[in-house]
Amino acid sequence: MAEYKRPTTEAEFKKNFKQKKPLMNDTEAYYEASRCLFCYDAPCVQACPTHIDIPLFIKQIHTDNVTGASKTIFDSNWLGNACGVVCPTGVLCEGACVYNHQDVPPIQIGRLQNFATNKVIDAEKVIFKIGASNGKKIAIIGAGPAGIACACEARTLGYEVDIFEAKEIPTGLTVHGIAPYKITNEEVLKEVAFLQNQLQFNIKYNSPIISKKDINHLEESYDAIFVGVGLGKTATLSLEGEDKEGVVGAVEFIEELRMKQHQVKIPAKVVVIGGGNTAMDAASESARMGARKTVLAYRNSKTKMGAYGFEYDLAISAGVDSLFNVTPIAIVGNGKVEGVKFAKTEMVEGKLKTNMNNTFIVRCDLVIKATGQAKQGHLYKLIDDLAIDKKTRIITNNEFQTSNPKYFAGGDAINGGAEVVNAAYDGKMAAQGIHNWLNK
Numbered sequence: 001m002a003e004y005k006r007p008t009t010e011a012e013f014k015k016n017f018k019q020k021k022p023l024m025n026d027t028e029a030y031y032e033a034s035r036c037l038f039c040y041d042a043p044c045v046q047a048c049p050t051h052i053d054i055p056l057f058i059k060q061i062h063t064d065n066v067t068g069a070s071k072t073i074f075d076s077n078w079l080g081n082a083c084g085v086v087c088p089t090g091v092l093c094e095g096a097c098v099y100n101h102q103d104v105p106p107i108q109i110g111r112l113q114n115f116a117t118n119k120v121i122d123a124e125k126v127i128f129k130i131g132a133s134n135g136k137k138i139a140i141i142g143a144g145p146a147g148i149a150c151a152c153e154a155r156t157l158g159y160e161v162d163i164f165e166a167k168e169i170p171t172g173l174t175v176h177g178i179a180p181y182k183i184t185n186e187e188v189l190k191e192v193a194f195l196q197n198q199l200q201f202n203i204k205y206n207s208p209i210i211s212k213k214d215i216n217h218l219e220e221s222y223d224a225i226f227v228g229v230g231l232g233k234t235a236t237l238s239l240e241g242e243d244k245e246g247v248v249g250a251v252e253f254i255e256e257l258r259m260k261q262h263q264v265k266i267p268a269k270v271v272v273i274g275g276g277n278t279a280m281d282a283a284s285e286s287a288r289m290g291a292r293k294t295v296l297a298y299r300n301s302k303t304k305m306g307a308y309g310f311e312y313d314l315a316i317s318a319g320v321d322s323l324f325n326v327t328p329i330a331i332v333g334n335g336k337v338e339g340v341k342f343a344k345t346e347m348v349e350g351k352l353k354t355n356m357n358n359t360f361i362v363r364c365d366l367v368i369k370a371t372g373q374a375k376q377g378h379l380y381k382l383i384d385d386l387a388i389d390k391k392t393r394i395i396t397n398n399e400f401q402t403s404n405p406k407y408f409a410g411g412d413a414i415n416g417g418a419e420v421v422n423a424a425y426d427g428k429m430a431a432q433g434i435h436n437w438l439n440k
């Protein structure tokens, strides 16, 4: 179990948040590529949400055609570099690699992908072509992975594209919501700059779409609109004492850490509430920031957690403790957080019940809530005839078109929160959907 010293400088922060998947060098990439069996009907391709031709790009790396390999990757996934690092490859492409059946380590597809794309990005190689102008314009709400992918694809089809982004930098969750030991801000921003330089789409920063007037303006000025907004702030738990100083949302915590790095001060004892991947990230980050004790608390059993097993293992290896079958019933303290009062939970006739006769307090100075994020329902209400489901997700057809034909949507807005790679796929396919609709 690792024990981390509180980082006080940028160098110490980088050491504690050393990347999980460092870049391969040329020799490592060559030998790793030589292991690939170039399977017919490759299961790794089927498991990739963007269906990258994995055996082809690995062969291209092996024959020293790194530019061709990058083209193969970006042709399927506009965020090919970021996805090589942040994708849960162990449950996607690498999890499907045939080597798993032979008790041999699978091909390191993510790292090979990252090796190839990083080379062309660093060399600023021109590999994309803008389509001949068709005189039509698309507005995109949100410069997250879905919005960026939609913009890139639309530019290759000849559309003018303006992205309206609420924040001052692009890529949404990829910068703001992903742990820094997975990908750095510089890497994410470098890929977007690479795409934007070649494909020339506009990003209007600090331009949130928040009123009916904003929506009317988009509808009057553009031929189609893509909604690629992510999720909102951490949802409230309605707990007694939740408003005390020292209770924060996981997404806000991770965002602050990414932006301010070693300048963020983490107190000695931290409780993280939740059992998803965001909870694992927040707990792992708290431990890496030097918290003496970080406790992860989940209301059900370990097997019921939404987080991937490897994310949980990573948190535990960083020094995080876990508590299962506990639910928070109050935040205690006098103005400031001093602890969380939990009640034990148990399964009774297939239902999870809280036992209020079995309660206890875990002392802490910071509570991080990783219990889900609010949806952007306020935005959806501004759009006429937009159908949303019971979980406030926009409903789309196979072409990513919504019930209001001028609007298309993808990413978190339609799936309620998934991986960057899912958003990248949706954005690309939505641009094709828009193209099909406008050319009907």
Ligand code: SF4
Binding pocket: 035, 036, 037, 038, 039, 042, 043, 044, 045, 054, 055, 096, 097, 098, 099, 107, 109
């Ligand atoms: Fe190569 Fe594994 Fe994919 Fe087969 S399944 S093509 S060995 S990466």
